[in-house]
Amino acid sequence: MAGVNSLLLRTVVFTGILIGGLNIVFAGVQYGFAALPVWFYLSQLLIIPAMFIPMRMFAQAAITPEFLRRAALYALGWAVPYAIYKFAGDALNPAFSPGFSLASYLVTVLLFAGIFAAIRKPK
Template sequence: MNPLLLRTALITGAVIGLLNIVFAALDYGLENLPLWFYAAQLLLLPAMILPMRYFPQASATRDFLGRAGLFALGWAVPFAIYKFAHDVLSPVFDPVASLISYAVTVLLFSLIFAAIRRPRAG
């Protein structure tokens, strides 16, 4: 992996983890966040590094559904960690609703990214 892509993956994973901690602290209070929640945020670093190769491939893929699929693969694991770690904190956690929300969000974002990040003509 080239150094720029690696640095981008690490910075993105760290920012997403910090944002998740901030949002969870706003919802539940920083003192109420369990230790496993912080540890789960560390999983975002390898979760961003491993699928990072999908993003340049997606940006170069001409087929819309193929491009959307690559974006979905790239965001699937990091977003799962982000979403489920936060959702599980809720006292009224519903695994089915959380999974449906996760799937719909990944689908929508992959379609939006595929529409925005299409390869240049020529």
């Protein structure tokens, strides 16, 4: 982790904890906290290091003038942390469908990418 500034590190850790915590709360409300398996709680810890990807990609996307390239950077930034969030939550559902979950994931990442690229274009 040499060369990582403290603000970036704090942002990554805080954002990862916030997203993982929200996923735990949402899943706990839906399925009951006692019913959540240990692997689910542990998988949320993976969001913390995964947040390094969007922090780097989003910074690059913010200065990229071409829409498609900017959208691709946003999509790549969302890909890993959202995959952890999405698939861990979906796997709790007894009617889990890997194909439907993957399709839903891809649509959401593309929507996020398009919206962010449209809203956050460089000046």
